[in-house]
Amino acid sequence: MGINKLKILIFFIIGSFSLVSCQNKKMEEKYSWLGTVSAPQEYPMEVYQGSIIADDFTYSFDAIWGTQNTGWGNTGATMNVSTQKMDIPNTLEFTWYSLVEKKFYTGKWPLDKTKIEKLFKEGFTDKDTGKKETYTTFKVGLAPKGKIVLWINAPGVQKEIGNFQAHDTIITKEKAYENAQYMLEDGYADDRLKSDFLITPEIKNRITESGYPDPSVYEMYRKKYLWKPVIELPQGYQVKKIFFMAANGEYDTYDGSTKERAIPYYLSISIIGPDHKEWGANIFFTKNESYYTENVLKGNNVLPVDFDLNDINQVFGGIDQKKEADFIIKVVPESKKMIVSIKQGEKTYELKDFISKIY
DSSP states (O other): OHHHHHHHHHHHHHHHHHHHHHHHHHHSOOBOOEEEEEOOSSSOEEEEEEEEEETTEEEEEEGGGOEEOSOTTOOOOBOOOSOOOBOOOOEEEEEEEETTTTEEEEEEEEOOHHHHHHHHHHOEEOTTTOOEEOOOEEEEEEOGGGEEEEEEEETTEEEEEEEEEOEEEOOOTTTSOGGGGGGGSTTHHHHHHTOTTTSOHHHHHHHHHHOSOOTTHHHHTTOEEEEEEEEEOOTTOEEEEEEEEETTSOEEEOOSOOEEEEOEEEEEEEEEOTTSOEEEEEEEOOSOTTHHHHTGGGTOOOOOTTGGGSHHHHHHHHSOTTSOEEEEEEEETTTTEEEEEEEETTEEEEOOSOEEEEO
16 A cells, blocks of 8 residues: 555656646747848848747748848848747847858857747737737848847837847858858859849949948947937827837837937828828938938838938937937928927937928
């Protein structure tokens, strides 16, 4: 009897551990997510290989992704997968070829799984439908000098969840895997940089007139300030919604609070008039008048190629990063005019380097 009781006790303990283990696994909720790549328009990057790794799934990148330069924070190609639900990823590894620098960069980094899981669980409320949604895509941003950023994305929302530093590496044609050997051909990088499809006239003009953006700007763009939009309207007009896209690749709908945000390059304001007519007021921080027709009308609200040269960066660079600032936008719908300024304390700085559209 003693031996039988001991056996029963052992089985009970083992069963209890198994039950707890199963419960813990059930608590690790799975989500549907994919991956994509982003790179600056001026600095095309060639994907060599990479992975976003979870315990039960790996989303892979290789040379089939080709050259990427959709714009910093913008979405590149996406490959669908058969897996429907995956664990939260825990590791990012990536190797790429910077065509302008003619250098390979590589690295492997742990991800903040707790932070990512919190974002997935909390999700966000779609401001148009009122429904709760969650994120769907991880976006890998490849910048010069081995800078790499990871964003989590859903339609209308994008947040940075990690930034890392890769190191340069040497990959020879003999060492490269077969499908990637093309990027080691003599003159490949130079030929790609001459492509009118890859490097548009807008980008070429920027490089010819002002050179390439300093590689450090992609780190500078990550700097955040305590700003909030303040919209000044004629009597009877009301703000319905404000959407912004920032130079650090983040974008969202304004939630009414003053909190740390990167410098915006685009703001879209929905306005309701006294006759209930809806207006749209858009601001793009660029001096390039063709930006609207060449990009926005084609559905591409990309970071302007002259953004680093514009006065908005100079103004934000000169204010106190830790003190609240008002981003004042005076809109006169009927005359289709806008005046933009930054106010911090008693000082107001009017901005001139922007184009605006009211419709």
